[in-house]
Amino acid sequence: VRHLPIRFRYLDKTPDITAIRAAASRIAQEAVVTPLLFSAAINEILGVRALFKAENLQRTGSFKFRGALNALAMLPEKQKHKGVVACSSGNHAQGVAEAARILDIEATIIIPDDAPSVKLARTRRSGANIITYDRMTEDRDALAAAFQRDTGAHLVHPYNDPDVIAGQGSCGLEIADQLTQMNIQPDRLLVCTGGGGLTAGVSLAMHDRFPDLTIHSVEPEGFDDYRRSLIAGKPLMNSLRGGSACDALLSESPGEIGFSINRNHLSQGIVISDEEAFNAMRFAFSELKLVLEPGGAAALAALLQNAASWQGETVGCILTGGNVDSNTFRQALSNEGKSLRQPHNAEDGGETTDVE
């Protein structure tokens, strides 16, 4: 079943620009229209015109609130009474917990015991029930299935859900509106990619307005399932299940609904290291005055890695989240003094040119 042609399987459920527009107005009362920031100093340092969508300033500290609120708001009333359950390393957990609190739905979150403590604490704060598990030895999907059987709760998938994808797409609509307002035509867009839900929703919304835009997924080393899946033309798995600092981006494989969209919208996948993510966090600290988590800094890391190849271009960059423990943040800052990794030379190939 896994490798049936994806485009047929979800044809009726695949979100489109209409679903994204509906999601945007559905969540407008509760979600933040996050700013699209720029810095003259950064543009001079990098030689590109960079625009930063600050989703770390979104409610719950990441874009995940958008998709969670849209999906929960669309549940039938009868289902709302039975509650929801979600598996998440933290940001989706917070998004679902906060959306459920707003809509007065009981939420249970299945969260790995190595999730950043700040994410755990903030999920608890929204009033959700918490079940922890061991990422290496336990199967969260089995835990969730058992919970569903027992309670009738609805499983809110972090990315393989058309309503979640439509909600994340509202971020792309905002970027398109903000660029239009600033009279700016973008050349490239960089999106931190885990399961690919944000990437799919944003790609639909941005290509609707800017059909020629080049969009790159950005993933941490060891979790480049999207980059490899785009080459293979079908969803591939990662062999690792943990070990990256980018805890928000450790999906097992591309979600099927999102992949059926992204395969038609994405250019080459970009891979960044933990050290590059930390460098990007430090760069955001000093140049943007923003707090980013490692996974939320991945797109910025990709910009720093490749700016030398993109001289003169206008590059959008989604800063997806800022839920980071202070110890991790202090660790990122303490690397100060190390120089940033040299951007790739325009001629040397590297991660960004070996796909498709």
Next chain:
Amino acid sequence: VRHLPIRFRYLDKTPDITAIRAAASRIAQEAVVTPLLFSAAINEILGVRALFKAENLQRTGSFKFRGALNALAMLPEKQKHKGVVACSSGNHAQGVAEAARILDIEATIIIPDDAPSVKLARTRRSGANIITYDRMTEDRDALAAAFQRDTGAHLVHPYNDPDVIAGQGSCGLEIADQLTQMNIQPDRLLVCTGGGGLTAGVSLAMHDRFPDLTIHSVEPEGFDDYRRSLIAGKPLMNSLRGGSACDALLSESPGEIGFSINRNHLSQGIVISDEEAFNAMRFAFSELKLVLEPGGAAALAALLQNAASWQGETVGCILTGGNVDSNTFRQALSNEGKSLRQPHNAEDGGETTDVE
């Protein structure tokens, strides 16, 4: 001469709402319209409706760019060719240096040798000439006067300059516009106060739109010249010249032009400790995902100190800057675990109720 009635001395030079509107359009091409942020979680934690003007996201990392650009843009062409000089602990330095770079004016900055290294480095990066001095033993005003005599450069005062005050006022205009757009009527506004230039410009702009607004200056312990001057009805000096973590707020006394405005607009002055500033930095890190410097967190510290007395109110808070060394930021974060200072009880008096 010092104690002539201030309202007469600067009558012709005192900026007004018309000057502020002109400044806003003069700098519009280069300054950032910074976002007015809010957080449902913060509102629940504090019991107030809080709105945060994120001037740490302004070009050069603080509001100072606004006033510097306005003042430099208004110089006669002849003066522009002779250059400008400024005395500053860092944020005004960066503002002047960047504005001078944009307008192609030579800038020289007289900066204390204990200024945060990040401020020194960023000032240098904009191409300004740097002269350092010892805050405890040398007189920066004498240094500046000597430099002016030798070169004919124009001295850009950090706050006692009507064009600087008008430029800072553009921040207040934006807040007023943003609140109007959100259909929000504010009860209180908290402004980090050094020499009082931002406070004066913002007070003019905000009271023009919201005449009943209560505005508080916020100062660090040992540098509460504004609080005491408001009681005395005339500008008083601070006895200390250094020693606070809030390096951006260590003015000797209220500027006379700003004081002539502020005495008619400000309610009680609020005083915060270094520890409260650090607590506020940590709060902004975890709840707002913003990087603030200690002085830039003073207004937020005042909100945390007094929120219990302001239950149900709508409180604006200007986050004035984010230029902080990573060592200082790590120090602020490492206090994690300490509880926030208990907000004042509504009945207990304290710093906020003993004035006027």
